Amino acid sequence: MEALSLEFKVNGQKHKLSVAPNKRLLDVLREDLNLIGVKEGCSVGECGACTVIMDGKIVNSCMVLAGQAQNSEVLTVEGLEKEEGKLHPLQQAFLDAGAVQCGFCTPGMLMSSYNLLQANPDPDEEEIKDAITGNFCRCTGYKQIIDAIELAAERMNR
Ligand code: FES
Numbered sequence: 001m002e003a004l005s006l007e008f009k010v011n012g013q014k015h016k017l018s019v020a021p022n023k024r025l026l027d028v029l030r031e032d033l034n035l036i037g038v039k040e041g042c043s044v045g046e047c048g049a050c051t052v053i054m055d056g057k058i059v060n061s062c063m064v065l066a067g068q069a070q071n072s073e074v075l076t077v078e079g080l081e082k083e084e085g086k087l088h089p090l091q092q093a094f095l096d097a098g099a100v101q102c103g104f105c106t107p108g109m110l111m112s113s114y115n116l117l118q119a120n121p122d123p124d125e126e127e128i129k130d131a132i133t134g135n136f137c138r139c140t141g142y143k144q145i146i147d148a149i150e151l152a153a154e155r156m157n158r
């Protein structure tokens with residue numbers, strides 16, 4: 001298969017890579033760009049561990065092929081950090097509310113909740129539940145995650 005010259009922006013940086021067109025976006029991010037915050041859980045679009053934002057929309061990067069990412073803008077959890085070492089308010093709220101246990105679901109949860117707060121800075125509980133419906137967590141029972149998103153929204157709206 002002929003290699004694809006993939007041009008896209010990730011976390012605000014332009015990239016040009018030669019990849020197989022059927023390589024998954026998940027693998028391009030993890031293997032070619034070393035963005036290992038993006039996690040692989042189910043590999044079939046069910047668990048949300050691999051969630052990133054592509055052109056303003058939540059996608060499961062295990063279900064997106066490199067060719068589909070051509071000329072797109074992708075945001076991963078690494079792109080949430082504002083300055084070196086300074087956590088995004090959502091990341092800080094996840095820590096403060098005890099919403100991170102094993103942490104495997106956390107990058108995907110953060111991307112879904114970031115996308116929610118971009119569109120709706122003051123969501124109610126139902127809207128939060130709806131936004132993270134595609135993200136599975138085996139550890140927390142979701143309560144602390146919902147609390148964290150509410151806390152982040154409160155802090156960001158101050
Ligand atoms: S690894 Fe992509 S949705 Fe589970």
Ligand code: FES
Pocket residue numbers: 099100101102103104105106136137138139140
């Ligand atoms: S913190 Fe372990 S899967 Fe969510």
